[in-house]
Amino acid sequence: MPLYISLMKxxxxxxxxxxxxxxxLDNAKELFKKHGAEIKEFYLxxxxxxxxxxxECPNDQVMASLWLHVGKGGAIRSQTSRIFTxxxxxxxxDAIS
Numbered sequence: 001m002p003l004y005i006s007l008m009k010x011x012x013x014x015x016x017x018x019x020x021x022x023x024x025l026d027n028a029k030e031l032f033k034k035h036g037a038e039i040k041e042f043y044l045x046x047x048x049x050x051x052x053x054x055x056e057c058p059n060d061q062v063m064a065s066l067w068l069h070v071g072k073g074g075a076i077r078s079q080t081s082r083i084f085t086x087x088x089x090x091x092x093x094d095a096i097s
Contacts, residue, residue: 001037001056001057001058002056002057002058002059002060002063002082003040003054003055003056003082003083003084003085004054004055004056004057004063004080004081004082004083005052005053005054005080005081005083006052006053006054006055006067006078006079006080007048007049007051007052007078007079007080008049008050008051008052008053008076008077008078008079009048009049009050009076009077009078010050010051010075010076011074011075011076011077013074013075014074014075014076017075020075021075024070024073024075025039025042028066028070031066031069031070032055032057032066035057035058035062035065035066036057036058036062037055037056037057037058037062037063037066038055038056038057039053039054039055040054040055040056041053041054042054051076054083060082063080064080067080
């Protein structure tokens with residue numbers, strides 16, 4: 001299944017209600033699972049982004065739908081990109097030759 005990385009920042013609502021953030025994460029995990037996806041890794045970070053999520057999802061359309069659903073809660077803003085494993089990377093590069 002395709003992998004994705006999501007770089008997230010708390011909104012003013014999200015940081016004001018930070019004590020609820022782990023509940024929001026648990027809810028997102030359940031939502032992903034319900035749609036055949038999985039949040040594989042979660043990291044709290046310092047720097048430009050507040051959190052990073054690595055997730056697996058059946059396809060781009062499902063991924064977009066899930067993050068839009070999570071985002072409409074107003075606690076986070078996210079940027080999500082498709083990421084490739086080393087094996088996928090090697091196959092992509094080999095296809096160029």
